[in-house]
Amino acid sequence: MLSCRLKTIASMVDTPNVIDIGCDHGLLDIYLVKEKNLFCIASDINENALNKAIKNVQKYGYQKMIKTVVSDGLEKIDVREDTTIIISGMGMHTIKHILSNPKAKRANKIILQSNNDLYLLREFMVKSGFMIENEKVIKEKNIYYVIISFIPGKQKYNKMELYIGPIILQNKIIYQDYLKYLQDKEIFKLKNIPKKYLSLRLKTYIKLKKIMGYIT
Ligand SMILES: C[S@@+](CC[C@H](N)C(=O)[O-])C[C@H]1O[C@@H](n2cnc3c(N)ncnc32)[C@H](O)[C@@H]1O
Secondary structure, eight states, X not given: OOOHHHHHHHHTOOSSEEEEETOTTOHHHHHHHHHHOOEEEXXXXXXXXXXXXXXHHHHHTOTTTEEEEXXXXXXXXXXXXXXXXXXXXXXXXXXXXXXXXXXXXXXXXXXXXXXXXXXXXXXXXXXXXXXXXXXXXXXXTTEEEEEEXXXXXXXXXXXXXXXXXXXXXXXXXXXXXXXXXXXXXXXXXXXXXXXXXXXXXXXXXXXXXXXXXXXX
């Protein structure tokens, strides 16, 4: 059974080709073929992980629709223009390393689910010539996951939009639990900064005030 996180990623795909980098078990690719009749390249840097994907692909008989490749990011993969690149379940630095390959710029869409540093991730993507098309937040096993789709284009965002997400901010009612979680995270941080670190306390306080200003 595919997780809600991966199903949400699948729901944001609308191109005939997908490159799933870091596919691990390959279950997302199998779901995409089954539900959307797409062609997928399922790749992973780890041969053992890819072997799991190969077994699953064979189990479903999808060898013609899913090509499996061992590759560090896009190194051994060609990117066509009608392609969505998906990178999920990794940290921001690994995602940034993968997307630093110039081939990434050819993609029609890039869907990312980073485990951390969403501000830096959005900032990096904007500097790389992409704009935010859509954002979705889901909560699974008590963890919030933010999934962002980027398309080629230019758009300016302010700091709070980069931190919280412009689409999330446009949908405050839908995402009120997530926004409250972000606010509580800053309150927790502030409470735990020792009193002697005045400038850090002040910085965190200002950020908290800004978040509160944006979400109320
Ligand atoms: C935590 S799993 C996530 C699997 C799946 N994408 C998901 O969201 O459930 C991360 C996978 O990314 C792979 N990975 C890490 N760095 C990579 C890289 N530079 N290129 C390709 N795959 C990578 C790992 O081997 C691992 O299988």
